[in-house]
Amino acid sequence: DADVTQTPRNRITKTGKRIMLECSQTKGHDRMYWYRQDPGLGLRLIYYSFDVKDINKGEISDGYSVSRQAQAKFSLSLESAIPNQTALYFCATSALGRDEVYEQYFGPGTRLTVT
Amino acid sequence: GQNIDQPTEMTATEGAIVQINCTYQTSGFNGLFWYQQHAGEAPTFLSYNVLDGLEEKGRFSSFLSRSKGYSYLLLKELQMKDSASYLCAVKDSNYQLIWGAGTKLIIKP
Secondary structure (H helix, E strand, O other): OOOEEEEOOEEEEOOOOOEEEEEEEOOOOOEEEEEEEOOOOOOEEEEEEEEOOEEEEOOOOOOEEEEEEEOOEEEEEEOOOOHHHOEEEEEEEEOOOOOOOOOOEEOOOEEEEEO | OOEEEOOOEEEEEOOOOEEEEEEEEOOOOOOEEEEEEOOOOOOEEEEEEOOOEEEEEOOEEEEEEOOOOEEEEEEOOOOHHHOEEEEEEEEOOOOOEEEOOOEEEEEEO
């Protein structure tokens, strides 16, 4: 089984709808991240969490909210979806620590289309 | 502002060698990562550099010069499966990753 899973894998929704993307991990990592990826742009950080009680805004948090329900689960919500939120969304995890490599492990992605 | 530059696209021939460059300007530096991303898939970790010099890992090598804000990824003995995007990312002073837009590498037979 995959270490980092995302549901749904694909979603088409209408403008104004609320939608939740879910991420689960079995790697035992404390840190979890949500990114979006748009063609021609780098991965952009939406929110990140260092543990269940620690949630931080990333570069582009407006229009999004998150919930860290447990160490293994991190959900991203779009309160009122708009077309420019159409993108590929990735969840990622990493181990705790600053001085080691601690690369990020990515889920398979959720392709979201807002019409 | 923070900026990472990579070429948008490169083409190379199967069996050859290709070098993908990355230049960066970030608020602080705590390491540089290279990831590989096949179309429609998740990025996967390739290499990490925090000190100047060359890190070799099989057919892939990564080089870093902190004074020049420069890194490259060198791929040898190219195979068709190496066709992918290669993402450069820098860990800044807040230990967050700043990502380049990626270089799409096309391998021709």
